[in-house]
Amino acid sequence: MTAPSPITRAHSFNSAAAQYAASRPSYPAALFDAVEDLAGRPLAGARVADIGAGTGIATALLRARGADVLAVEPGDGMAAQFRRALPDVPIVRGDGNHLPLADASLDFLTYAQSWHWTDQARSVPEALRVLRPGGALALWWNTSAVDVPWIDAQLKRIQGHFGIDQVVGTNGDGTHTALGEPTGLLDFARRRVRWSRRVPLDTHLANIGSRSVFLAHGKESAAAFLAEERRHLLAAFPDGTVEETYDVELLLATRP
Template sequence: MDHDEQSLHASSFGSAAVAYAEHRPDYARAAVRWALEAAPGPRVLDLGAGTGKLTGTLVALGADVVAVEPDAAMLGELRRALPAVRALPGSAERIPLPDASVDAVVAGNAMHWFDMAVAGPEIARVLAPGGVLAGLWNLLDDEVDWVAGLARVGGTEAIGERDTPASWRAVTAGMHLPGNGDAARFGSPEQSVFPHGQRRTAGSLVDTLATRAGMLVMPEQEREARRSAIRAYLAGRPELADGEFTLPMLTGVLRAKRL
């Protein structure tokens, strides 16, 4: 994906902020605990916080959270859902916080949008010594047969290159994190995955997939054709015949510690 295409995808979510807030899942609590277990304190920055899906889990776990989000529509949904959270406009490349002001920086389904050449030093700047940087991604468990079929029918627009465990491990293993060449170095990154799930119906699962960037930037006719193909596939699966089901998921975590 070239720079212009990435910018288009990254800026697409505001147009679907309400649907994103309604349909996107939260994050496995065990995954969030693992992401934060080495943090030196409770102050956490949720960076690229979107509508607050990860923010809400952080709050539930007792973190002292500040959320930063560049899109005004997404930030508005976050503030409506979590009015007690300090939520600021800003980006990974321009974080509106003082030096060494947080013990952890986390990003839920967002780190792949960051320009880490710029964001890396900014993240290091706001982290206290010994602080943790962690990216979290919700993944579809394609070891389940019908989920693997859904990935094939949905295509890369609905089920992207980071949306299944094997592809997530490969993509994040090569992701740039601040390293030995940066003024503030991070240790070697670690990966882990944790079981998760989301209660869905066939209709609400289609609506969830429609909030993916690849779907949002499609021409309307093409997008509706893809939605129809996904609906037809789900309608033919006996596992979903009872109406409501748990979508098999995992939360993947990539973490590194500021040295």
């Protein structure tokens, strides 16, 4: 099986924006506590741009913390879903490699589940350009808790079906561990926040089916896997409710 290119995978979400919005996990309050702790300032009243905002999952939470949020999103389908969900939040088209933002205009620049799609040789200088002195670049990913036996087994089944490596499988779209900041301009602090949610089996299957590796390999391949996966999950969760456990991996760097 030929692996889809990173560009194909990055743009695959636009065809499944509604599914993404309905099934993807959110983020716990403890994550935003950690962001504020590492940054040394509150989100309330801060000027924030959420890059690769997608359907607005993180954007909505940042706004709920009192931030003044602007969203940046490159995809047509995701931007349309965002506007339906958050019609009063401004959204502009662009990506982390070419931010449509003014110099030194932001207190926080956030990437929820999206930094790995950038070219860091360009996105790091762009982050430094738009952040004010002392401003924070915050990157985070919901990653599957591989020490939970059923989750580890599922990731191995995904790996075998699609021919991907275990590292990519931890979040389905890329990997935070691939972060090799090439410019040497930033020093990231790290935090890990564990949380979980209980969802119906169909929501869980829609969630994993919204990952780029499923979308980019096509409907037939994804459907075959998900049909078989339903059988495995019913054996583990006979009541039809799945407890998903995540480790949110947070990296934060402050502009000098």
